[in-house]
Amino acid sequence: MSMYSKHTGIIRRLDKLGRVVIPREFRKLHKIKVTDPLEINCHDNGDIVVRKFDISSELVTAGQPVADELFNTLNHTVLLCAPTKIVHISGSSRVVPVGTRLEAKTTTMIDERKCFTGKAKDIGIDVAEYATMCTIFCEDVFGAFILVSDSPIQEWESKTLQMAARILGNSMQKF
Secondary structure, three states: OOOOOOOOOOOOOOOOOOOOOOOHHHHHHOOOOOOOOEEEEEOOOOOEEEEEOOOHHHHHHHHHHHHHHHHHHHOOEEEEEOOOEEEEEEOOOOOOOOOOEOOHHHHHHHHOOOOEEEEHHHHOOOOOEEEEEEEEEOOEEEEEEEEEEOOOOOHHHHHHHHHHHHHHHHHHOOO
8 A cells, every 4th residue: 555545544542551442433333332352463564453253153163062952951942142143043943044133122132131031022033932041251241042932931941041041151251
């Protein structure tokens, strides 16, 4: 790039602690929220690249065996969800396809670390009942398990889901 090339970035100074503030316009444009993981790469030419890190693949790697075991134990379909979409299904795939975006109400529940048991239609899934538990550890939210069934979810099933969510949240904390 020539020194006469058009400059389109915003210049920020490094503070005494080595921090740089990402401009609000960039955060809004790329939907970067507080606590979102960011990856920082340094290239041989001296460029430093900061990009939003998608932990979905790590969530699937760590969460798929847990979701599969939940399905085997509870005999109900288990959806493993990133904060905004379904990333894995254990059990019947008739519910919704992998990659389906979650409804705003559901993503809000995940962001607010809420548990919920109720009608599946409330989160856009066409079955009778569901339970969801966010996978959280410390301040970070990684997603949720959603247990779906044509029959009401029992309390012990919700507790099992809650325990699995805590274990997965604990293992995801490194990201």
